[in-house]
Amino acid sequence: MGFVSEYFEVAKNVITSPTKFFENENRRDGFGYPLKFAAFSLLISGLFSAAQTAISGPAAEVSFSIPVLAGVSAVATPILGVIGLTISAGLIHIFVALFGGENGYSNTLSILGYTTAIGVVGSANSVLMSLGTVAGGIAGTLLSIVGGLIALVVGLYGIYIQSKGISEFQDLSFGKSVLSIILPGIILFVLVFGLSVLVVGAGLLAMGA
Numbered sequence: 001m002g003f004v005s006e007y008f009e010v011a012k013n014v015i016t017s018p019t020k021f022f023e024n025e026n027r028r029d030g031f032g033y034p035l036k037f038a039a040f041s042l043l044i045s046g047l048f049s050a051a052q053t054a055i056s057g058p059a060a061e062v063s064f065s066i067p068v069l070a071g072v073s074a075v076a077t078p079i080l081g082v083i084g085l086t087i088s089a090g091l092i093h094i095f096v097a098l099f100g101g102e103n104g105y106s107n108t109l110s111i112l113g114y115t116t117a118i119g120v121v122g123s124a125n126s127v128l129m130s131l132g133t134v135a136g137g138i139a140g141t142l143l144s145i146v147g148g149l150i151a152l153v154v155g156l157y158g159i160y161i162q163s164k165g166i167s168e169f170q171d172l173s174f175g176k177s178v179l180s181i182i183l184p185g186i187i188l189f190v191l192v193f194g195l196s197v198l199v200v201g202a203g204l205l206a207m208g209a
Contacts, residue, residue, distance in 0.1 A: 015117055111165035129148070
């Protein structure tokens with residue numbers, strides 16, 4: 001089986017049967033197959049992003065070459081995405097370890113690598129929402145509403161899949177796995193929000209001085 005056909009088989013199993021997949025998957029080396037899988041997912045997502053921009057973004061306004069846009073996305077998205085993935089895995093793994101996860105960082109990275117499959121669905125849905133924006137009228141509104149609902153479901157299901165994976169790969173309860181996923185995001189949001197308040201407050205004080 002070639003890599004591309006294997007990729008789609010694995011992606012299907014991750015999305016449709018996450019519990020069974022993570023129970024049986026032995027490729028947990030993080031920087032090996034899971035990261036290769038993630039890079040390909042990000043490549044596909046990048047192409048969807050290029051299509052979305054071509055439909056409704058600056059590319060459509062300036063007649064920017066779609067092949068050039070696709071090429072830039074094909075190169076930049078996997079590289080930046082993989083960097084972001086390794087950092088995210090590190091943040092999540094801190095909480096995995098705090099909650100008693102029994103395996104190393106590579107297992108956590110593997111989970112995030114495999115679950116990029118659901119991100120491809122989200123990227124495809126973004127194209128649908130862009131079509132709705134461009135179409136306008138009742139049809140466009142309906143497409144935007146459906147796309148928004150799909151985005152919500154995909155986001156929540158993505159957290160579910162990641163949590164199932166961490167539960168299996170790190171021998172944690174499902175509840176602790178969910179917390180390991182969402183706490184880093186909550187803490188980062190609070191820190192950014194707090195910093196923003198401080199900056200705005202300092203600016204107002206300076207103006208009033």
